[in-house]
Amino acid sequence: MIKNILFFALCFCAFTVVHAQSDIPTQKPLKIEAIKKADPKGTTKTGPVLNIPSVIKEQPELDYKKPKPVKMIPDEELVQAGTGLKIDPRIGPGERLGGSGEYFADQYLGDVKSNGKFIGVVCRDHEYVDGDRVKIWVNDMVVEPNMLLTGAFKGVNVDLQKGFNKLDFEALNHGSSAPNTAQVDVYDDTGQLIYSNKWLLSSGSKATLIVTKE
Template identity: 30%
Template sequence: MKFGKLYIALFVLLSGGVFAQFDTGKRSVGIAPVTPKAAPKEVQKPDEKEKSTILPEVLKPESNKPIVEEKPLSLTPSNEFMSNSREFTKVFEGELNKIKPQRKKQSLGTIKVKTKSVYIRCRDSQAIDGDQIRITWNETLIANRLTLTGGFQGIELQLDKGYNYIDFKVINEGDSGPNTAQYEIVDKAGNVLANAFWDMNSGDTATMVLIRE
């Protein structure tokens, strides 16, 4: 019982102390304690013994090597530009040859004849502008620079036994190209053995073959 009374007395004293603090009539204001800032860390100085940042190999300066190698000045003529010039000329000539019109050889056919001679007749089949041709027979010249007109011009030709090659070569195209011609092969009886037209450029050749049986 003594201990019980003692506990009760202590409880009463402690409770009175707590209520006494609130009965003072003064409102207490709580102020949060100020936390002192941590002192700044001491900046560490780089160790002089440590190496600086390593640059990539491409950025490392080379030792006293010039960026552009200087060639010694020479007063002796060089063939470098001459060889380049020749190569350019070859290429230019090759391209120029492509532009030039290619010479053509046209076949007018092959016919068989039984007569010893025929007439070769030619005329300009379109505008009369000064077209000219050359006629050869078995590589023998029989008409040089024949100017074509609106009417037929005839040449009598004595044929060899066997093959007779007649070549019509264009000399020029007149005032307006191409060379426009009509030719006929006629026997002595007036029979037309061959008849054809052509449109050719200067230098072109048309060949007729007559086989005398």
């Protein structure tokens, strides 16, 4: 009886071991394919979804012994800075903002004769008093470096030499409203008015008067 029980017990254990081993999944070897090498020629790739065009037309030739400068755009497209910009050299700073924008060049005031020892030259701003200033030259020498023109006459006495005496009135600015405006009167050595005129000048321009002494 005991032998029969032991026999059935051994058979049951063997069946259990065989059944348990059958539940273990079988292993299959993993197959890894080699990575395809990149195509250095950039040939077109075809596939069911993507069609990637080549972006490399030619293989560059590199010579590290002869470095070349890097250029971002072709030479024929390079343009010098300021090309096409036109600046009118006659227009001074603020000329367009302070007045009509018109340029007033050098002005010839004419000539006058006087045989006296000297003359008196006086100037005033005959229009809106806005801070106009002038420099007075006699025969290319400065006799008044900076005269502020007001509503009243201001001036200098000028000794005359025989022949031509050139008087230049240089506009140092055009005040708050262009142009530089003034009335100029000339008196002889006896106090008689022998000349009167007006000028309209842009900054840097000159009005010239010739006084002749025989």
